Amino acid sequence: MIARRRFMKSFALALAGSMLASVASAASPPRPRTTAESPPNIVMILVDDMGFSDLGSYGGEIPTPNIDALAKTGLRFTQFYNNARCSPTRAALLTGLNPHQAGMGYLSGKIEPQSRGTFGRLHERSVTIAQLLRRSGYMTAMTGKWHLGNRPGTTPATRGFDRSLSAVAGGIYFSDQTFGRRRARRHLLRDGKRIGLNDPSLGDDWYGTDLWTDWGMRYIDEAREKKKPFFLYLAHTAPHFPLMAPQPDIERFTGKYRAGWAELRKERFERQQQMGLIGPNTGLGKVSEAADDWDSLSEEEKERFDRIMAVYAATISRIDRSVGRLTAHLKGTGQFDNTLILFLSDNGGNAESGPQGRTGAEPWGGPNSNVWAGMNWAVLQNTPFHSFKHFTHEGGIATPLIAHWPAGIAADLQGRLERTPAHVIDIMPTLLDLTDTPYPENFGRSAILPLEGMSLAPLLRGRTALRDKPLFWAHEGNRAVRDGRWKAVKRLGYPWQLFDMDTDRTERTDLARAHPSRLRAMAAAWDQWAERTYVDEWTDDVRRADWGAPMTTSSRSASGVREH
Template sequence: MSLNEYKPGSAFPGVIGRTADVSSPAWPMPNRAREGAPNVLYIVLDDTGFGQLGCYGSPIRTPNLDALAGDGLVYNNMHTTALCSPSRSCMLTGRNHHSNGLACITEGSMGFPGSNGYIPFENGFLSEILLAQGYNTYAVGKWHLTPAEATSAAGPYDRWPLGRGFERYYGFMLGDTHQYYPELVRDNSQTEPEKTPEEGYHLTVDLVEKAKGMIADAKQVAPNKPFFMYFCTGAMHAPHHVPQEWADKYKGQFDDGWDAYRQKVFARQKELGIIPADTVLSRHDPDVQEWDALSADERRLYARMMEVFAGFLEHTDHYIGELIAFLKEMGEYENTLIMVISDNGASSEGGPSGSVNENKFFNNVPDSLEQNLAAIDDIGGPKYFNHYPWGWTYAGNTPFRRWKRETYRGGVSDPFILSWPKGIKARGEVRTQYAHAIDMVPTVLDALGIEAPTSIRGVTQSPIEGFSLASSFDDANAPSAHITQYFEMFGHRSIYHDGWRAVCPWPGTSFVESGIGFGAPISYDKLTELDARGWELYNINEDFAETNNLAETERDRLIAMIGMWYVEAGKYNVLPIDSRGTQRFAVERPQIAADRQRYEYFAGTQMVPSNAAPRLLNVHHSVSVDAVTPSGNTEGVLFAYGGNDGGISFYVKDGKLIYGHNYVADSHFRVEASQPLPAGRHIFSFEFEPTGKPDFSKGKGTPGKITLLVDGKPIGEGNLPVTIPLVMGLGGGVTIGADTGSPTMPDYEPPFRFNGTINKVWVDVSGDRVEDYEERMRIYLARQ
């Protein structure tokens, strides 16, 4: 017998009498999805270029993604914003990144509607839409869509995943993380990996296992209930971390260099029909070294860095394959709409020489070829935070020019695979329709037969700005629905319209040619000059890789497209144009709690992320710990800040109090007490007193004197000849009573928990701080 159900909010259709025998029940109707509704799976790769997947012509083996392409469609005309968080906001809302308040990453937000870092609730997420349609909703992996100042345990949580329509979350909140020692969040709380690197832990493996678990948890109870999963790997963002056996598969395969890679990929792309047969390969980038001009040691090191990247990508593909195999095993694969995309082109943040510790780059500490060569056998392991040189970046974006952060096609043209065996008849075909990340949401809604809601949780919704790709599913010749699309990233501008692209590069066509580095400001007068003489024009229908600038011969068209760019800019909150990549950090933003001179911390609490932690660099400071030591052997970390790529640790080992300073993994300094710690309750402290001035441009923070104290009495002192100048470790914040994540000092294994009792910790930063805001913002931009 079927139950009498009614929609919540409507009139009760049953009968209510004086007693049950003369009454008829009716039940609020459960929120059920349409029968047979497909699952939806987003797979978002990070920093993966157009020419890095096997099905896009790369020699790197990606058999599982290739198989998805073989079961579905490969798009060669998909675009993103050139930066991660802005692109991801487009994928989830169907609105442009400035409409989402994400002109760049939230760490560089400004006080304007298009760049304040807060995605409006008027721009509903796909998760919010599908949740209301009876779907389970899961987010796994990288998030980086919450304002940076709201990512600590103080919240607010309304822009965390669970605040934007996801029922469950497991991943990391910021732009990157250590693949062996990640900063993990489960739902709204921090958590720790369940294994160590020595036990085989790797973030990608963990994310896939958690994704499978979330799906299985619900499907075993309600097999007919569909899910939406937003699955975002940390790969292929730095650090490029992978077990050695995966990297060793590629030994010797990149010894001929980045230009040889480009030529091979370019030829393969033509064979596969990924690019038109008449495509001209873009030029050798002026910022990239000639491979043959490098020393033998440089070639050996850079080739190994690429071997590690290739192994990392194949490893990622393997575990994505496990997720797909799991769907097949459950009988869910055929009716799952899968979209695979990268958030931007390949990343150039390794600079011209790459690095085995990216934190050196962020701190202006020069990489040493000798040191890097000494590390060559361990690159890819947990010891290093490595990134390849930008020669491999430009190769990874074959056939296009330039890279991430810039709106040439190398920065904004990305791989896009779409598979839905039950809903799409075509198999293994290339699609050429123009597309942008804002088209993903309307494509899903069209495929599911769902209209975009006018209201979500009482908030009236803005119009979706993308266009459905569903017409292209089974018709290779379907016209592009998306005719016009603007681009802007740090003042680098472009616009597409009906087969043409106009580009205004800033700071120029390359750093070498312009003589200007990234982040140079554009004044009003400079913008006027750029609009008069700085734009280029390309006929993409005939010049797929933007190699033939028609600005002079098609002047009228170019002028019209420049005007069109400003129309789009006005429509989507793009103005004001702000090319500054460094000074933005000095802008004062609303904070949950203002900077203060004295901080209190407690044991058993969550890690305090670096953006909410006290700034201890280049300032007189002290840390005091109210603790009870056991009567036996005392050991463990009292206070730590950073990771194995740089930071400080205040700890006890062999019964003695120790201050450790990890200078970007280049040097490790220890100041040890002269006598063992007494048992019982005491105040253990260290004081840092600057003894000189920092030299930020040369990667040197202020030298200083360390004094160790027990109950205010000195028990040891020592000098630090140099300290970290700009940023602590990339993979950790402040922890109390343990050093979770990668070990800040090499003489203990994490988490090295304190075996006594910690009552309270005080951090005093009342000294005068020396800041370089320009350098700090450069670091944040490089980590998105």
């Protein structure tokens, strides 16, 4: 599917790249000093497949009071980006490199022998946040979904985490959960060693969101006993399919989605406008022509869809409760004020399984079910954007980011909407900056690639963070470039488009014909970036449906969009 890219470097390409208008450059502002008396503790919470607008603080109707409390007294980023898919985002988040540079050009386990960037694991030319913070005296811990390779040498235990309880991949919710038609068993890794889901050390009848949080708090206590600052990477498997939650939680939301995705989307958008979250734009993003009209559904169909979304909402609500327990624990142990908490998602809302979604065995949301929310509800989850996970339009790559740190974020900034465009590659340099941790040229026996991101630490003090180069994306043949106010985006099988993010964040008005020279320069810059960062040529030219599946005869009509 993927073959090694071989570009011919030419003067014309270099000239085009030089035409690219970057964000205004200037000398970097001084390193911000925190009011903390000691290095900050760090908790990085990553959720899986959550849409841009699911949190109350981003316009959603799902009650998330604990996460919203962090937003109210922290920074809420409005233009923060992921890499459109699980493994590529996690690799960039932990290394500060672009996915192919880190070895994760695709999902974990996907290995291309002739590849420069698709190794199915983190490559030795990268180093993780955990490996470097451990050098600085931190206790490092990880709980939840890893998905960055699980062969020897690629587990959390071998990439810098002192303690870990990790899932090989995602979708693990219950100790008695069944997987697929064969009812295959899965396992966890505790400090790199395999244990079963029913291992006595985990307790009985656990729920995954609670399990990851409980063990995370256990590791925090270990660090406290050792009198060390801690770095906890808490990677939830929720709300990735198969969606599962305790039945009482699901019942709380059953019946609350009978208004349908279109009406609820309008309500979310109104709340976002009232918050000033998106800024000036030309309206809601367009909706796939394959999406269903709620009013045309039968009562039985509406009841089914309502129940599906109730399961999804229950998973988000349970995440919020876990955040509440975690913050209460930090407060109870006197560590809350000097703990930097970051909360984000690994990609945009997930439309996989198409408009209808899936359900499986009853009770839906139980350990034997197979609930996927599907594209109709993903339209709501990604309000106000269009497109989804897999793709590089805003619906696929925009994520909430909340940063909370009472001792480090200036009091007059708390509750602020931070509009600076930023990316998961920026997290590594930010944390190294805040902890005065040097970034090496070599680690062990390997030469390490230079960081790709920039530090966001100045933003915590109300200063400007200036990027000296554009942001780029590449996934499954989908491409994008964000350079200041301009974004060029290309879906596999379609021409490049150009959007002005200052006035059209929802990507409704394509300006490609109005600014052809700008678009050519941005596309050429993408080619240069792809060559430099080991992006493999995507040779599977089969177009994909709006929910990410390869197009078939029956789904080829599902590639268009309509206003909704």
